[in-house]
Amino acid sequence: MELRTLRYFVAVAEELHFGRAAARLHMSQPPLSRAIKQLETDVGAVLLLRSAAGVTLTPAGTALLAEARALLEQADQARVRVATAAGAPVLTVGILGDGADPAANRLADAYRRQHPDVEVRVRDTDLTDPTCGLRAGLVDVALTRGPFDQTGLTVQELRADPVGAVLRADDPLAGRDRLTLADLAGRRWFRFPDGTDPVWQAYWHGGEPREGPVVRAVQECLQAVLWNGTVGLMPLGHRPPGELVVLPLADLAPSPVVVAWKDAGPLVRSFARLAVGAYRA
Known part of the structure; x- marks a missing residue:
């Protein structure tokens, strides 16, 4: 079994989807499928069950996954030790x-x-x-x-962190248990500079173009809310200063x-x- 093929197998086993595994490996799906089939031939067992719903591991696949992870880790450790010896x-x-x-x-x-x-x-x-x-x-x-x-x-x-709206503690909405993005329509919003990753920008702007102060750091975001009464977003697990509150947003992933x-x-x-x-x- 080649280490490269084991990496392919681990990717499919972890993603439980050939398309996602191929994307993760930066390769197309057909050669990935061929490699897995060849691996199954080499070990003499079916490792993955394919269906329209996705991929599941067989008992043999589960056993190989544990061994493959261990082998790949040992190989990586060997490479690191060699690199350490060289400098x-x-x-x-x-x-x-x-x-x-x-x-x-x-x-x-x-x-x-x-x-x-x-x-x-x-x-x-x-x-x-x-x-x-x-x-x-x-x-x-x-x-x-x-x-x-x-x-x-x-x-x-x-991990996936729920996100909430950051408001001043004296904001009219601050007393609610939770909000929706519609509750914040028309409000000024802290925003990122032009040229920032558009996917990132769209998420933290609540999916809409926003008007408000431009920020680059977390503390700038909080200060924009504190000084200007703007609205922003932050993970619920983070604790803002006492003058600010974070309310859960029901309709934001x-x-x-x-x-x-x-x-x-x-x-x-x-x-x-x-x-x-x-x-x-």
Whole structure:
């Protein structure tokens, strides 16, 4: 069994969908299907059951998934050890949002234990680039949130955070239990600079063009609400200053917390695996 074929199998087993797995692997679906069929021939067992509803693992597939993950991790660790022997490896991580998230702290601890000789450099980014510099080649992997344009990137969801509207505590709407986007029609709204990722911008603007102050950082968003009485959005798990409140929005999809990368070297793949464990613990 080739490591590349095992990576293909793990992607399909995790996505439970050939189309999504092909997109994640940046390949077309036919060669992926052929590779999985060849793997099933090699191991002498059906690994995946295909139907119109999607893909399910057989008992043999479940057994292979555990073994494949272990083999791939061992291979990545071997590559890292070789890189370490050749000179201290470096991983540059882009982080957007709340650096105090307990899950991010768990990830840092896990990665340090797994790769004590790797130098991790962190690039903290503002709200104008949700990919944290991935497209520009400034970072190797990004710990960020969506939605954003995923073209050319591999993105794995770690968690989904409900989002609410940020208001001043004395706002006429602040006493409600929850709001809808229609309740905020006509209000001034903090917004991002022109040229910001349009998918990202549309989500945080509530799906409509907005008028209001331009912001680039979380603190600027909060200050825009505090000083100007504008409206904005933020994850419900975040706590604003006492002068502000966050009310759940009933008709806005949660914002996913994701790990994203462009080129999947062993350090990046290990980071992504450990991120899944840290954020889903």
